[in-house]
Amino acid sequence: MFSDLDEQLASTLRHRAGGDIDPTPIVTRARARGRRLALRRRGLIAGGVAAACVALTSVVLAIPGIRGTDDRVVPATALLLPQAQSGAPVRPGEVGADPATVHFSTDPLVSDAEYATWRSGRGIESVEFRGPSGGSRFALARTEVLLNELQQTLSSAGRPQPRSDVRVGDRPGVAWFDRSGDRQLWFVRWQPAAGLWAQLDTYATSRDEAAGTASRVRFDGAHRCVVPFRLGSLPPGGRLLECSVTFGRSAPGSFIEGALVVGDDSGRWLTVRAQVAPNGSEARRGDLVAGPYRARRQGSDVLEMVVMPCVVEAFRKGWGDGYTEAEGLAILGGYQPAADLDRPDTW
Known part of the structure; x- marks a missing residue:
């Protein structure tokens, strides 16, 4: 079975x-x-x-859809969580404390994704998108230790390169990469606010591209898991x-x-x-x-x-x-x- x-x-x-x-x-x-x-x-x-469960909808970006097995065009927004009532900026103590809430938005990562897995609880929140071009994972945590304990889920050669300084929007951070065939899997880590740690794992052609993608993650709204x-x-x-x-x-x-x-x-x-x-x-x-x-x-x-x-x-x-x-x-x-x-x- x-x-x-x-x-x-x-x-x-x-x-x-x-x-x-x-x-x-x-x-x-x-x-x-x-x-x-x-x-x-x-x-x-x-x-x-008959569809057992319908696609989730959320009013976000107008992104082209993918045609499903029943010839429906399924929008990328079907991978997103419903919005929560609160639109206040995230506070560190709230992250990973309520399993029913995710305190970030990652709409730019959805464009060519086919699957998305969201998690919240035990001090950390994350989402992983998978699609034809590979995938991306974003995680938000209250401590850097929790990010260090995450298992790597995107494929690479297992030989990470030295870290270098980077800017994510107006915040300082670090970035490093690992080879994955003829591509580079980039890891970008920064603090979007005091008491919060964030990391984006994504395939990119350069450090600047990876940092630019990371800067598009937003922390001014909440979603319901x-x-x-x-x-x-x-x-x-x-x-x-x-x-x-x-x-x-x-x-x-x-x-x-x-x-x-x-x-x-x-x-x-x-x-x-x-x-x-x-x-x-x-x-x-x-x-x-x-x-x-x-x-x-x-x-x-x-x-x-x-x-x-x-x-x-x-x-x-x-x-x-x-x-x-x-x-x-x-x-x-x-x-x-x-x-x-x-x-x-x-x-």
Whole structure:
């Protein structure tokens, strides 16, 4: 099954790649391709595919779109998060504190992107765009240590060059590059405000081009990190630690997957992930009880249930640590899908 294969692939890469490469983009692209083939097959049989989740919209730049598998022109803005009510400048203490909020805008990075993964929580906020020309990742953190701890996700030769001074707008920073075939992967790091650290990883032809792209990131507005579900049953002391969501422009619907991380002060944590269900998922009922749902085990560390139109998983290890199976089932039992998957502003 798709989810079993995903977890095996991710586990293999984690154990054998030495931790230097994040397998998430690889798994996401493989899963997205498999989902598109399944949806296309279902469309041929049923005469069409109903989009499970609609593209997110936000009033930003007028950017050309990419044609999806159903011949719709999907705008680049489908990769962006909904705007939050607040338009005040970001304050350092807010960054990564609220998993539901992202405190920056990266519209210029969207132009040729096909996928975007947003994250917020545990002191850091980030977005990674992937497309035909490679990709870009931007991260905003409260400390430089958190930036240093980020794993590199864009490909390069692994031989970074010495750093040099650079200006990002009117702010001082540093930049360095690494080779990636006949291209250069540039890293630009600066402080957009006192108490904040930012870094852009992007493919560019020169330091000035990379710094120019970094200067177009804005910090005067907030966006909401949204997933089409809520968790209404958390263990005592449990709270939301992180939100992540991935959108794509090459599938019938823009939503690919969303995840919430639950944890407590003892260091325990668990990830609940929902992704668009492949064809035939409705028959995958289990023998475990999770509130009003039926769940099943994937190996010993993952619990899975189907709440159409999504497959929902709780990861107790790998993407979690410390929660028991009973607690995982209790968390899944509080899963509340969005009432209207075609309206992300209600998520």
